[in-house]
Amino acid sequence: MSWVILTGRQSDLDQVATPHKIITNRDYLAHPALFSGQRPKVINLSNSYGYQSRGYYASLLASSRGHRVIPTVETMIDLSERKLYENALPELELALNKSRKDLGGKFPEKATFFFGIGPSKAWDRFAKLLFDWFRAPALEVSIKDHHEWATIHKIGFLPLARMSAEEKPRFLASLATYTNREWRDGKARVPARYTFATLVDPHEQLPPSSISSLRYWAKIAEKMGVEVEPITRKDLAKLANYDALFIRETTSISNHTYRFARRAQQEGMPVIDDPLSMIRCTNKVYLNELMTFNKVPVPPTVMIASPADFQLAADTLGFPLVLKIPDSSFSRGVKKATNFEELKALATAWMEESDLLIAQKYMPTQYDWRIGVLGGQPLFAVHYLMAKKHWQIVNHDGGGKPVEGGIKTFTLKDAPAHVVETAVRAARCIGDGLYGVDLKETKDGVFVIEVNDNPNLDHGIEDSGEKDEVWTRLTQWFLDRLER
Missing domain, CATH: 3.30.470.20 (ATP-grasp fold, B domain)
Structure with missing residues (x-):
């Protein structure tokens, strides 16, 4: 995968500051065939993102050329006026105030964030959420600290020209972190046309795919012009830099896997598993109804919505029967009841967590x-x-x-x-x-x-x-x- 960095002037960023290609936004705009047949990731560091400025057009035309770019035109517009990003402030201010203790009890008037990385580790939670909302290389946040509760006065872009001597090295270090990639083979057989993100949890006990299996897939995908790179739950803000998402963690509507799927869908990325499939598959009540409606054979089933249904399940299915929590996975939340007392005890306990249960014929x-x-x-x-x-x-x-x-x-x-x-x-x-x-x-x-x-x-x-x-x-x- 290649990275291209756009600057307003050639002198804005020294060529030796990064291994990635640096060109001016003027050259990028003037030469549409410059990256013909490639799909570079573009980091737009123009000094202005104002409407119809060169910086604005650079991101606009990057999308038309099939190049991934940050910031996008949508982000530029969102941050052009406070009223356009006010909907993000409640969540951001909540995360900001949770950092108060780690910051020694008070906030500075301004703080700068580069690629989702803050001035210190104490800012991590807020910095990642800020980048999740507004994927931009450099942001400056103005803060009003009312001692008990801090509010965000303004969020704006921070151009290279306005960075202080202390901020420049931190920006370059953050740039290096952001563009660093894993699972890369220095001698790819085919130049990569696309980069696929694979969401993994290295510590999951029963993952749907092992890391070694994903490495094997990466070798095959490489021959087809695709780079496969691992990401974790901390990388939601970086998701838009990829072309597709393959989720290889156990999915749940209530955890980060669903948020990744939703974000990928919003970005127009092909994704497995897509959010609708998650919703449909993770609920056995829905699955049973859907299969029955479409005349796909399923075991005899009784829905349990109240204790009054315990006897119906027993009479209809006999014993033993299988009782299931609707969103169980990997055989968890699936138990066998061998008599009515076991059914009653198990169902009563589970109905404290779920309004509906499924009882099925034991096969x-x-x-x-x-x-x-x-x-x-x-x-x-x-x-x-x-x-x-x-x-x-x-x-x-x-x-x-x-x-x-x-x-x-x-x-x-x-x-x-x-x-x-x-x-x-x-x-x-x-x-x-x-x-x-x-x-x-x-x-x-x-x-x-x-x-x-x-x-x-x-x-x-x-x-x-x-x-x-x-x-x-x-x-x-x-x-x-x-x-x-």
Whole structure:
């Protein structure tokens, strides 16, 4: 990935101050073919971003040339008048005041922030949120400290020409931090056309993809002109610098993964998982209704909305039955009740957290089918075997580390056609992204248990049947949407 830095004058930034290419905004505007066939990331350091100024046109034309640029014209307009950014002030002022103690109890009249980095670590929370709202290289915030509560008087751009001698080195250090990238191979076989962000949590116990698997994908994507780079939950403010987002953390509507998906969608980026798929897949109540409406087979199910439904579930499904919290994942929040007393105790406890529960017919099998579906077409097929001496594929009841069952892999050609076809029908009800459909194959037929919006995808496991085709198709899914 190449970075291009635009300045108002050639003397504004010394060429040896950064390894990245520096040109004036005049040259950038005058030579539209300068980066033909490339997709550089542009940092616009013009001395003015006023309407119809060179700085304004540089960002405007960068977007028309397919170049990623900060600040965007939208950010320039937002910061041109206080009334245009007033909606951001309550959240920003809350974060600002939470920093008071770390700052020794008082705020300066002005503070400067470079690429989401503040003057000291005490500003971190506020600096990242400010950059999340307004992605600009350098911002100056005027603060009025009323001792008990500080307010923001003004947010404005800080041009290079107005930076003090003390601020310049901090700006350059922040620039270096911002443009620093991981997972880069110095000898890429194909010049990168795009850069994909992969959201990961290095400390997650059961991630949907291991770091080693993502590194393997990065090698394949590189051959297709794509750089794959890891980001973490701290990097929301940097998301717009990428072309696409692949979320490889366990998703939840209530955590940062949903916010990343929403931001990617707002930026017009292809994203897996997209916000709507998250909403649909993370709630088993919705999934059951959706599958039933579309005539996709699911186990006999009873919705539990009050204690009055306990007996209905028992009479309809018999025992044992399976009780589920609507937004459970990885076999968590899924329990088996073997009699009415267990059902009543478990459901009563869970209904303190959720107004609705799902009870389903217990269907014991030695494995669950997992069919991966991408863009409405089958991607891979595996058996997830039940954990040893347990009825689920993951056993969380041991009190220690979760115990997983084994895996048996298949080519799509060898997987039963009716299983694959049912999985594809189920996934198409959700959307056009990547899904993992869990099915039980019984003497009474095939039943969809769940559709997962961020299914496991690991090298040597889910890709064993179709090999590198899995990763190639994944990369191509993003490319197709970018090149439309």
